Amino acid sequence: MVLEADRLGKRYGSTWALRDCSLHLPTGRIAALVGPNGAGKSTLLHLAVGLLKPDAGTVRVFGRSPYGDTEGLADIGFVAQDTPLYRDFTASELVVAGGKLNKRWNAALARTRLAQLGIPPDKPVGKLSGGQRAQVALALALAKQPRLLLLDEPVASLDPLARREFLQSLMGSVAESGTTVLLSSHLLADLERVCDYLIVLNASQVQLTGTVDDLVAGHRQLVGPRHDGGAVGGVAAVIRASHTDRQSTLLVRTDGPVTDPAWTVREVSLEDVVLAYLADGTTKTSHSEWGVAA
């Protein structure tokens, strides 16, 4: 197990940014951490890389508690949101800097990658395009030859073409090394094609976690006559229900085949599943705060 969190929580003031977060990330997975903005994705990643100290529960990366653990940092590659780099450094200076800051450092790997991507070595990275800068940040993270690579919204600021290139080059390099990857995004569509494991975070809690195949296989859409809330054979839980006068559409988690002929059973896409979980319990009304009637 690469990453384990047990009832992990982090609080800013009186607000919990992450609460009761329990999850496991098995070795070798490319995991997508999906959730809307403010769901606690960055907080979880910062806890995993040891930037933050948990306020509740534990997080372990390769069996070690990452906060204050300098030794453990060698095994974790981290690219923070907006790929922050020293903007007045050139890409080649950053590669040198990485070498000074890390015991294990494959400068040749970084240089080869950056050469292949056509990144100019002697231009300050602040003058590169967003996509190029993200590639530099990724190359620096990979040069550590980490066993776990954490990427916080790596493609959020990139245009669609740069997104595809970034994810392609990421997949190309981790496929060879067997690195476990956890990358976050507020858009599943960005990551759907590359990930094989999914963690859905919403309102500071884990809503869903599992391999993509299991999640898709374990959920179905049922369309049938208006549903009164009674049990349906083969359905473990109704995740989301929408009703018209005569008809109900349910997204359900199944624990067996749904044989009731009243229901039309359809397969669902990963996105359908994620949206159903995100829609569940998201409406945090703030009518009173705005002083309007609910």
Next chain:
Amino acid sequence: MIWLTWRQHRKQAFYTLLGFAALAAVLVPIGLAMRNTFSDLGLVDCVSQLARADVAQTTRETCDAGFRRFGNQYGSLNLVAVLLITLPALVGLFWGAPLVAREVEQGTHRFVWTQGVGRNRWALVKFGLVGAAVVILAAVYGLGMSWWVDPLNQAAHEGRLGMIVFDLQGIAPIGYTLFAVALGIFAGTVWKRMLPAMGITLAGFIGVRAAVEILARPYYQAARTKTFPIEGDGPPEVSRGDWILTQGVRNPDGTMIAEDTRIQCPPGGKGPDGRVCGAELGVEPGAYNWQLYQPADRFWLFQGIETGIFVALAVLLLYLAVRRIRRIA
């Protein structure tokens, strides 16, 4: 880590040295001219003459005239000296405040603190190197200022212990500069943005400096008192180089009858229209001039205490900054 620190701050270091060199280019010629005038007026000799107890009346008068001439020519430089005491604050603003605040503002702390060295080591090396550079800079500044301001000190009656001149020279600037930088670093860990951190640094620096100067420095050692008769010949005796905290005229029973003043009447003690000397103040027979002062030879002791206070504050602030850095994500 050392390489990174150098690469990050080399431009800043270059401009700091450039500014320093420009300042020296202005101040050194002035200092040399001032010293020439000082010796041309025979004031070097005067200083040693006046230190003796048995100074001839004429020597004293010529010397005072010389000091006055020197004062008239260079007295306005005291204003420059006031400007120069802001230098430690500037170092704090531009070296201290951005050290952490800029990293956090640009998010690069998440890059550098997640590399193999960890943030404790990062803080240690950065603070250490910047601190060492600042100490060297401040030492050169303090000693240079001691040389530069010396003639002005000699000409002024207050000597080196007076406000502003004390702050300008010796080793105290090392304490001030380290404190300013540490305060800047600490402010950066609390406010995490450069401009607020700089503002807080400036306000905090001025506040603490003023508080120490006014509330603490006069009491580093028990002040001494000295009394002078109110009747006497010739120019009143002055204590060159002493730092006079308060003075006034007291009656024999010790009550202060006139603060912040000194009086002297010729022997016989008759005022202009035959009144007793100082009668308008309510002087009783046996009244005397009184002063509370710190003697001039306590200069280095006071410098040491002052520097110690600010270095201790700097160490405390850096310790707090390291603790806060552990909580920044």
